[in-house]
Amino acid sequence: MTARLEPLTPADFASAGALARTIWHAHYGPLIGAAQVDYMLDRRFTAAGLAAYVGAADRGFDLLRDGDALIGYCSYGPGGEPGELKLEQLYLLPDRHGQGLGRLMLGHVEARARALGCDRMMLMVAKANTKSKAVYERAGFTVRGPVTVDIGGGFVMDDYVMEKRLA
Numbered sequence: 001m002t003a004r005l006e007p008l009t010p011a012d013f014a015s016a017g018a019l020a021r022t023i024w025h026a027h028y029g030p031l032i033g034a035a036q037v038d039y040m041l042d043r044r045f046t047a048a049g050l051a052a053y054v055g056a057a058d059r060g061f062d063l064l065r066d067g068d069a070l071i072g073y074c075s076y077g078p079g080g081e082p083g084e085l086k087l088e089q090l091y092l093l094p095d096r097h098g099q100g101l102g103r104l105m106l107g108h109v110e111a112r113a114r115a116l117g118c119d120r121m122m123l124m125v126a127k128a129n130t131k132s133k134a135v136y137e138r139a140g141f142t143v144r145g146p147v148t149v150d151i152g153g154g155f156v157m158d159d160y161v162m163e164k165r166l167a
Contacts, residue, residue: 085113
């Protein structure tokens with residue numbers, strides 16, 4: 001396997017957005033519906049939103065490539081509390097699941113959290129997303145509590161906040 005993580009650059013904005021659309025519609029479409037998927041992607045994958053990651057010291061957006069193929073991505077930034085890094089996104093093409101690539105990305109983000117002096121990581125996962133919740137639990141995350149967030153457009157995110165203490 002030749003998978004490697006590379007920082008997002010402005011030249012990657014369109015391909016990252018296209019990859020996200022493919023992954024999100026496959027994964028979240030059945031959970032939250034295509035309308036909410038499009039609504040969230042249209043707000044998350046803007047040039048201004050992605051540019052905030054390029055060259056930033058406290059956040060990152062990294063693309064996972066296998067050879068020349070773009071197969072996944074992860075993003076992270078400051079959490080809500082001091083010493084906490086938020087895993088914002090960790091996504092992989094469905095046909096690449098089960099190959100250790102999600103674990104590779106998660107390990108990458110954990111290493112970044114430690115380098116930033118964080119002693120814990122947190123994330124939000126949809127309550128209906130039982131598969132991803134189980135993956136995070138196997139990786140050492142525990143549920144901190146439920147949260148429902150109105151994201152506008154008549155949509156809400158009904159999630160669990162999960163956290164992991166870093167050794």
